[in-house]
Amino acid sequence: MGGYGDVKLLREDGLRLDGRKVDEMREVEIEAGILPAADGSAWVKHGLNVAVCAVYGPMEAHPRKIQRQDRAVIDVRYNMAPFSTSDRIRPGYNRRSREISKVTAEALESVVLVERFPRSKIRVEIEILAAEAGTRCVGITAAAVALADAGIPMRDMIVGVASGKIEDTVVLDLDKAEDNYGQADLPMGILPTTGEIAFLQMDGDLSVDEYNTCMEYNLKAAREIHELMVDALKRRYMEKNGGEA
Amino acid sequence: MGWRVARIGDKEMSGANEGAELRLVTPGEAIGASSGARAGTGTLIMGDKLIATRVGWAKENNGVTSVDPIHAAYMPRSGDLVIGVVESVRNNLWFADVNGPFNGLLPMSLAPWKVEFGAAREQMDIGDVMLARVQEVDEAHNIVLTMKGVGLRRLKEGIMSEISMNHISRLRGDADSTLRQLKEASDCRIIVAENGRVWVDGETDGIAFMRTVLDLVRNEGHMATFNASLEALIENRRNA
Numbered sequence: 053m054g055g056y057g058d059v060k061l062l063r064e065d066g067l068r069l070d071g072r073k074v075d076e077m078r079e080v081e082i083e084a085g086i087l088p089a090a091d092g093s094a095w096v097k098h099g100l101n102v103a104v105c106a107v108y109g110p111m112e113a114h115p116r117k118i119q120r121q122d123r124a125v126i127d128v129r130y131n132m133a134p135f136s137t138s139d140r141i142r143p144g145y146n147r148r149s150r151e152i153s154k155v156t157a158e159a160l161e162s163v164v165l166v167e168r169f170p171r172s173k174i175r176v177e178i179e180i181l182a183a184e185a186g187t188r189c190v191g192i193t194a195a196a197v198a199l200a201d202a203g204i205p206m207r208d209m210i211v212g213v214a215s216g217k218i219e220d221t222v223v224l225d226l227d228k229a230e231d232n233y234g235q236a237d238l239p240m241g242i243l244p245t246t247g248e249i250a251f252l253q254m255d256g257d258l259s260v261d262e263y264n265t266c267m268e269y270n271l272k273a274a275r276e277i278h279e280l281m282v283d284a285l286k287r288r289y290m291e292k293n294g295g296e297a
Numbered sequence: 298m299g300w301r302v303a304r305i306g307d308k309e310m311s312g313a314n315e316g317a318e319l320r321l322v323t324p325g326e327a328i329g330a331s332s333g334a335r336a337g338t339g340t341l342i343m344g345d346k347l348i349a350t351r352v353g354w355a356k357e358n359n360g361v362t363s364v365d366p367i368h369a370a371y372m373p374r375s376g377d378l379v380i381g382v383v384e385s386v387r388n389n390l391w392f393a394d395v396n397g398p399f400n401g402l403l404p405m406s407l408a409p410w411k412v413e414f415g416a417a418r419e420q421m422d423i424g425d426v427m428l429a430r431v432q433e434v435d436e437a438h439n440i441v442l443t444m445k446g447v448g449l450r451r452l453k454e455g456i457m458s459e460i461s462m463n464h465i466s467r468l469r470g471d472a473d474s475t476l477r478q479l480k481e482a483s484d485c486r487i488i489v490a491e492n493g494r495v496w497v498d499g500e501t502d503g504i505a506f507m508r509t510v511l512d513l514v515r516n517e518g519h520m521a522t523f524n525a526s527l528e529a530l531i532e533n534r535r536n537a
Contacts, residue, residue: 092368110370110398121437163324165341165350170437172398200324203368205350207341208325245325245348282323285352289321289367289519 059233061218068218070227077213077225077273082193082284084201092202094284096194099227100184105194106177107202113173124169128157128176130191136183152188153178159192159241159251165205174204185231186214192241192251197281201288207243209281210250211274214239215266222262224269238266244278247271319356322349322364329362337363353463367519369462371397371492373440377431380457380494381442383423388415393427396459396492399438407432407443409450426452428488428496455486455498458511462493464518468510475527482531483507506534 061069068074078099087093090106113119118127130152134141160176176198178191189212196209215224218234226237236256240249258266322328328340329347336342339351340362349355353366373379373395381393381401389405389412405412410420421427428450432443444450460468468489469476480487483506485499497507510530517523 091370112399169398172438200352201368203351203353203366203370205339205341206324207343207348207350209323243325245327246343282326285323286321289352 059229061230061233062221068223068227069229072225074221074223075269075272077276078227080277080280082197082277082280084197084284084288090198090202092198092200092204094194094197094201096190096197098186098190098193099225100182101180101187101190102182103187103190103194104179104181105191105198106179107174107195107198107204108177109174109202110169110172110204111175113171118173119171122170123166124164124172124174126157126160126164126166126174126176128153128160128178128195130156130178130180130188132180132183132187136180152191155251155253156188156192156195159210160195160199162250163196163206163208163210163243164199165207168205174199185226185228186212186239188212188253189214189239189241193277193281197284200281200285208245208248209243209278210241211244211277211281212239212241212251213270213273213277215269215273217256217258217262217266222258222265222269224273236262238263238270240267240270240274242270242274244271244274319354321353322355323352324348324350328355328364335361337361339364339366365463367463371395371462373397373401373431373434373438373492375431375433377491378488379429379431379442379492380452380488380490380496381427381429381492382457383421383425383427386418386421386423389417391417391421391427393429393442395431395440395442396494397440399440401429401431401440401442403427403429403442403444407441407445409444421451426457426496428452428490452496452498455496456504456508458495458497458508460493460495460511460514461518464514465489465491465493467518467523468495468514478531479507479510482534483510506530 081097083095086095087106092107094105096103110124118125130149132141134143176195180187192212215238216226216234217236218230236258238254241251326349327346328349331342331345331347334347341348341350349364351364351366353364355364379395381395383391384394385392391403392400395401412420429442429444433441483503485497485503488496497504
């Protein structure tokens with residue numbers, strides 16, 4: 053991802069093509085408990101990305117060879133719907149979805165108290181219904197809300213956010229054009245209350261200063277998204293409770 | 298890691314949300330300082346803070362801070378009364394689904410019948426429902442059930458329904474007061490097991506009434522208005 057010199061991603065007035073400032077996030081909406089059949093579920097809209105996540109378990113881990121005697125395993129299945137992008141995606145597992153499932157599972161394992169459920173499995177199904185760059189982050193956010201909704205004990209609710217570099221400028225939350233034609237992309241899974249990082253990938257090159265700016269943007273965005281996650285969970289039960297806490 | 302797992306608190310996990318000090322918390326939310334506080338269920342000590350690990354109602358009882366989870370899977374403990382459904386049968390043991398992450402094992406020696414080796418199916422087959430007690434749970438979550446005890450038996454009649462774990466105490470009421478009222482109003486035999494399963498047997502109209510009550514528990518068990526709605530339902534039934 054060396055960048056494409058002739059593609060303009062920043063306007064004359066310093067704003068991005070969709071009118072956002074460099075440190076501005078796309079609009080985020082979160083709902084918890086949308087699937088009655090699942091133990092826990094969430095719906096997240098982040099810009100034009102739409103993700104649905106369902107959590108099942110803890111249940112007995114099958115096949116038995118995946119069982120761990122001292123903890124639960126988290127089985128994540130990340131999948132993009134065939135209609136989620138402009139080009140149809142061939143349904144089923146592919147190299148990319150396998151990678152994202154793996155890194156998401158590892159990120160979630162660091163927040164879920166897996167040692168409480170030896171020999172069990174917690175199934176997390178992430179379905180991307182519409183994609184516009186940053187789906188792995190949206191998937192992680194949705195998974196955290198769905199896990200909390202399922203009553204799985206966690207240290208914190210992990211938030212997925214990304215920032216990157218376009219035209220030598222660090223920007224928060226890349227959209228599709230910025231992701232495709234930008235110079236770098238830095239998705240992270242952040243534990244907002246402690247500021248710990250449970251997941252980090254980097255595509256492209258960033259200087260130390262640029263990296264630090266990305267970190268700063270991501271931490272700020274993570275706290276904002278975290279507030280929406282908490283609000284979604286509380287709203288679900290406040291409504292159930294007739295508006296009373 | 299600089300955090301330690303909370304001690305398992307009292308077994309009594311009242312899901313009722315009466316009281317002014319209750320507040321809804323989410324995982325990672327600080328619910329107090331760790332110094333001097335005792336961490337109950339659903340909480341964790343992280344550094345100088347006591348944090349919630351589940352979505353639920355934070356409460357303090359006798360110096361123990363805990364979170365009553367809104368959603369929780371059934372985690373068997375020894376002594377629990379459970380309603381199980383037979384999932385598979387071997388020559389001398391049964392495996393029963395007890396609504397938890399693992400199946401319970403009922404060996405022939407803890408069954409109430411004398412059965413020949415290989416004839417286990419004659420007493421209880423796949424799909425049959427039993428009232429059992431959890432004899433033992435080891436650290437790897439192996440569950441051993443027993444049917445030796447007063448009232449433990451195969452349930453041949455009636456209906457079985459499931460409610461959420463945190464609604465059990467709402468259905469039972471303080472010292473089983475609500476349950477007694479329901480038994481009297483429906484004229485049914487009712488068993489509310491620790492694993493969220495409810496068994497009801499009696500006349501058809503009593504069972505129908507109990508189905509309405511269980512629907513109410515499932516849909517409105519969280520609401521502050523639950524007790525009033527239930528009272529109204531019982532009153533209606535009495536006047537009918």
